[in-house]
Amino acid sequence: MPAEVAGGYIVGIDSFISSNTAHFSMEVWSEAPTEDRAQGARAQLPEKSKLDRGEDRQFYDAPRLVTHVDDTFLEKVTQLYRQRIPEGAAVLDLMSSWVSHLPPERRYSKVVGHGMNAAELARNKRLDSFFVRDLNAEPDSWALPERSFDAVLCCVSVQYLQQPEKVFAEIFRVLKPGGVCIITFSNRLFYNKAIQAWRDNSGFGRVQLVKQYFLCVEGFTEPEALNDVDLSEAPQPQGLAAVLQNAQKLFRRVQGDPFYAVISYRNIKVVH
Numbered sequence: 375m376p377a378e379v380a381g382g383y384i385v386g387i388d389s390f391i392s393s394n395t396a397h398f399s400m401e402v403w404s405e406a407p408t409e410d411r412a413q414g415a416r417a418q419l420p421e422k423s424k425l426d427r428g429e430d431r432q433f434y435d436a437p438r439l440v441t442h443v444d445d446t447f448l449e450k451v452t453q454l455y456r457q458r459i460p461e462g463a464a465v466l467d468l469m470s471s472w473v474s475h476l477p478p479e480r481r482y483s484k485v486v487g488h489g490m491n492a493a494e495l496a497r498n499k500r501l502d503s504f505f506v507r508d509l510n511a512e513p514d515s516w517a518l519p520e521r522s523f524d525a526v527l528c529c530v531s532v533q534y535l536q537q538p539e540k541v542f543a544e545i546f547r548v549l550k551p552g553g554v555c556i557i558t559f560s561n562r563l564f565y566n567k568a569i570q571a572w573r574d575n576s577g578f579g580r581v582q583l584v585k586q587y588f589l590c591v592e593g594f595t596e597p598e599a600l601n602d603v604d605l606s607e608a609p610q611p612q613g614l615a616a617v618l619q620n621a622q623k624l625f626r627r628v629q630g631d632p633f634y635a636v637i638s639y640r641n642i643k644v645v646h
């Protein structure tokens with residue numbers, strides 16, 4: 375069984391095996407985020423003010439049935455989910471909207487959505503249920519049982535969190551041991567609603583910031599950062615769809631949205 379373990383030892387591995395269906399290989403990771411390191415990371419969180427200080431609920435009041443990044447970016451998100459989320463997993467799509475970017479051929483035991491706009495979430499065909507909550511006003515005490523998800527996802531939205539340390543602690547709480555959290559982002563944003571530390575940073579600095587969010591919580595494995603996902607093994611469209619996609623890709627080589635992902639696991643990393 376391959377695993378990376380926060381704390382340098384394997385925690386609750388038997389109960390973990392019984393609650394998951396995927397196949398694993400083992401790698402033990404010896405350096406752990408300690409409580410000291412988590413306190414240090416929390417103490418050093420940078421400036422989180424926004425230019426638009428108005429109510430977030432009001433800002434997201436009208437449904438936006440659009441995609442916020444280009445198709446290649448979203449294909450990478452989907453392929454990353456294909457690689458990291460096992461079939462049958464329980465999934466929480468945090469800060470979601472009318473699309474979740476999950477691989478269409480995959481089946482999960484449940485997909486719960488969270489967001490700011492009920493009309494957007496009601497249009498999202500991947501969701502079994504959803505809830506609306508302003509995570510800046512109410513970052514913690516979500517009405518979700520602890521250790522109930524195999525994967526928590528957050529796509530192109532982390533920049534809007536003003537109390538990330540509390541939200542990441544909740545993510546940790548609801549993840550099962552071995553569960554994965556995948557945060558993806560690009561350089562597009564609602565500028566006035568993003569925190570100052572995000573607005574003032576480069577792509578590299580934003581990756582460091584999201585890593586710091588994970589390090590604020592004792593027990594997350596060392597965060598991994600990716601700036602690309604290999605699409606060569608992703609299912610390819612056939613016929614006319616393939617011709618259109620190749621034509622679009624030629625155009626996008628000049629214009630593509632940059633891709634970043636930061637990934638961490640609760641206690642133990644499972645490779646499947």
Ligand SMILES: C[S@@+](CC[C@H](N)C(=O)[O-])C[C@H]1O[C@@H](n2cnc3c(N)ncnc32)[C@H](O)[C@@H]1O
Nearest residue numbers: 430442469470471489490508509510529531534
């Ligand atoms: C750019 S959209 C991304 C939506 C979706 N994840 C996607 O990939 O298309 C930003 C999302 O962040 C979420 N969001 C922004 N501010 C929030 C807040 N204060 N509390 C909770 N969610 C928030 C909303 O769900 C909003 O739809």
